[in-house]
Amino acid sequence: AQTVTQSQPEMSVQEAETVTLSCTYDTSENNYYLFWYKQPPSRQMILVIRQEAYKQQNATENRFSVNFQKAAKSFSLKISDSQLGDTAMYFCAFMKNNNNDMRFGAGTRLTVKP
Amino acid sequence: GAVVSQHPSWVICKSGTSVKIECRSLDFQATTMFWYRQFPKKSLMLMATSNEGSKATYEQGVEKDKFLINHASLTLSTLTVTSAHPEDSSFYICSARDAGARANYGYTFGSGTRLTVV
Numbered sequence: 001a002q003t004v005t006q007s008q009p010e011m012s013v014q015e016a017e018t019v020t021l022s023c024t025y026d027t028s029e030n031n032y033y034l035f036w037y038k039q040p041p042s043r044q045m046i047l048v049i050r051q052e053a054y055k056q057q058n059a060t061e062n063r064f065s066v067n068f069q070k071a072a073k074s075f076s077l078k079i080s081d082s083q084l085g086d087t088a089m090y091f092c093a094f095m096k097n098n099n100n101d102m103r104f105g106a107g108t109r110l111t112v113k114p
Numbered sequence: 115g116a117v118v119s120q121h122p123s124w125v126i127c128k129s130g131t132s133v134k135i136e137c138r139s140l141d142f143q144a145t146t147m148f149w150y151r152q153f154p155k156k157s158l159m160l161m162a163t164s165n166e167g168s169k170a171t172y173e174q175g176v177e178k179d180k181f182l183i184n185h186a187s188l189t190l191s192t193l194t195v196t197s198a199h200p201e202d203s204s205f206y207i208c209s210a211r212d213a214g215a216r217a218n219y220g221y222t223f224g225s226g227t228r229l230t231v232v
Contacts, residue, residue: 105157
């Protein structure tokens with residue numbers, strides 16, 4: 001079974017600064033997908049960024065980027081120029097290539113301080 | 115973009131009654147939908163995978179007779195919490211995969227249903 005570990009229950013960052021959220025996972029699969037989702041106080045799950053395991057290039061979406069280390073099974077999220085609206089729970093998620101279900105880490109509560 | 119509508123957003127019911135939660139994909143077809151449960155300040159725990167036209171696949175430890183799932187069409191899945199008890203109080207979230215999209219697109223989530231059993 002796949003497990004996803006987020007070792008930082010809570011993080012805080014000053015507005016405009018950069019923060020990195022950690023995620024590691026355990027799998028015997030070679031092909032899979034990784035995701036970061038954001039859950040603001042409204043509790044709506046919002047896709048932040050995604051990464052295919054077969055791609056070596058790290059995914060980037062505007063202020064959000066990942067550091068994907070396949071050998072280390074690590075998938076960290078970097079948020080640059082943090083904004084107050086980034087305050088939310090962030091979940092790392094894993095999905096096998098040939099299986100449809102998505103497994104989530106425990107989440108990291110990020111607070112952006114003015 | 116893909117939208118999933120989940121209804122109701124919150125519900126309060128008496129212990130022993132049943133509650134139905136609907137999950138609809140509004141602008142795409144979803145052959146597969148997923149139901150998650152989220153406790154306060156906790157992660158999303160997969161309860162079951164709902165497949166259109168067939169029986170749902172439940173995760174270990176999830177009572178299929180308590181949490182009835184029906185996926186009768188390509189745009190609608192329902193979760194019925196039968197004979198609800200206070201311990202069933204939780205936040206339930208559905209998600210759906212666009213049948214026409216690549217797997218790496220991820221899933222679209224509903225806005226969730228807060229169930230309180232009194």
